[in-house]
Amino acid sequence: MEKLAPILLALLLPAAGAPAETLLLRGATVHTVTHGTLAPGDVLVSDGRIAAVGTRLEVAADHFINLAGLHLFPGLVSASTDLGLVEISAVRASVDAEETGEFTPEIESWTAVNPDSELIPVSRANGITHFVPVPRGSLIAGTSAMMAARGWTIEDMTIRRRTAMHLFWPDHSLSVPGPNASEKTKPLDEQARERAERVRTIDRFFADAEAWEKRAPGSPAVPAWEAMLPVVRGELPLIVHAQGLREIRAALKWSATHPRLRLIIEGGRDAWMLASELAQRKIPVIYSEVFALPGQSSDAYDLQFRAPSVLEKAGVTVAISDGVRDRASNQRNLPYGAAQAVAFGLSRQAALAAITLVPAQLHGLGDTLGSIDIGKDASLFAATGDILDIRSQVKHLWISGTEQSLASRHTRLAERYRSRPVPARK
DSSP states (O other), rough: OOOHHHHHHHHSSTTTTOOOOOEEEEEEEEEOSSEEEEEEEEEEEEETOOOOOOOSOOOOOSSSOOOTTTTTEOOOEEEEBBBBSSSSOOOOOBOOOOOOOSBTTTOOGGGGGGOOTHHHHHTTTTTTTEEEEOOBOEEEEEEEEESSSSSSSSSHHEEEEEEEEEEEEEOOOOOSSTTTTTTTOOHHHHHHHHHHHHHHHHHHHHHHHHHHHHTTOOOOOOOOHHHHHHHHHHHHHHHEEEHHHHHHHHHHHHHHOOTTOOOEEOOOGGGGHHHHHHTTTTOOOEEOOSSSSSSSSSSTTTHHHHHHHHHHTTTTTTEOOSSOOOOOOGGGGHHHHHHHHTTOOOOOHHHHHHHHHHHHHTTTTTTTTTSOTTBBBBBBBEESTTTTTTOOOEEEEEEEEEEOOOOOOOHHHHHHHOOOOOOOOO
């Protein structure tokens, strides 16, 4: 039996020096995001990573796929979503996007993702290979994660467990008392006091978190404060969810008193009004309001369409998301928000980066995801045309070099009703 043990181990374990399996994707129009477009171009995948990119690679590969006539893109990254946390928003048992309590920094969203969600294959079928599920709450909601759009378990899907802390800035809008106002409408000065108190609550919480950083050695661990340490040290970004001008301006003013914080604005409906300050302070924006209605009745109809362009021209780093408010079922439409921004002034290069490389960078994975570069994860998809064109169809999709099924509930239902029996006419 002792003599058989080494033989059994050799059969069960791969040889240390075994060559990695290779896949050659040949002849596509390759949109690298970082180094322009190769038309045609080849991509060599080895052991789940991009091993080579070029116009004509003369290499031997274990597998070969001819993509002539197709366009090859890096996998789309949804920067802020409730995908995996919400299945049917009207069914409470299928919604796990929010915790009770004003401050829950220890919450990690990846633990609540449903790997069997029917909405993940639907999103994947339109090029989304990775997504960031965002927890919601009153103020500090917890940390988001980077998830791959495949896997049997949440452990299989999770790429990074903590990518950013999320702060939902208090609403600064005013309800003006008047003849048509609700009886519960408070006087303006009382509304202002309550708003200021909410901001002071946030400030005290961060002051306590900074004090915890200086605690005596050997102090008992407190999960909430431990979760805040990477944030106050500037190691983990703080994503502030704010829409209106008042909220964004107040968040910027508050953050100036905490210079170590790595701030990112999410939502950002009125961020274009503060584009110069955001660019000067190098604060990125995850813009989720491309298809939102204008904030004021006097605003131009295309105000939200143009906002990403205004931010880009000012020098602000812009990612585009489809928001986190019951949008899981619409994640497949992510590229069309970017396309709409292109139609109203955003450069195509910036729009493509806004749904690939920039989200990966903001969540700390820019060296792994978001572009077709040597050494990066081979998460790619091939489509019949430009992914920013609604007429394009995804034909192949790979995550870490493994081709994924494009079947979904949509395709199953389409096939079911396409093949239904037609009764004979009498």
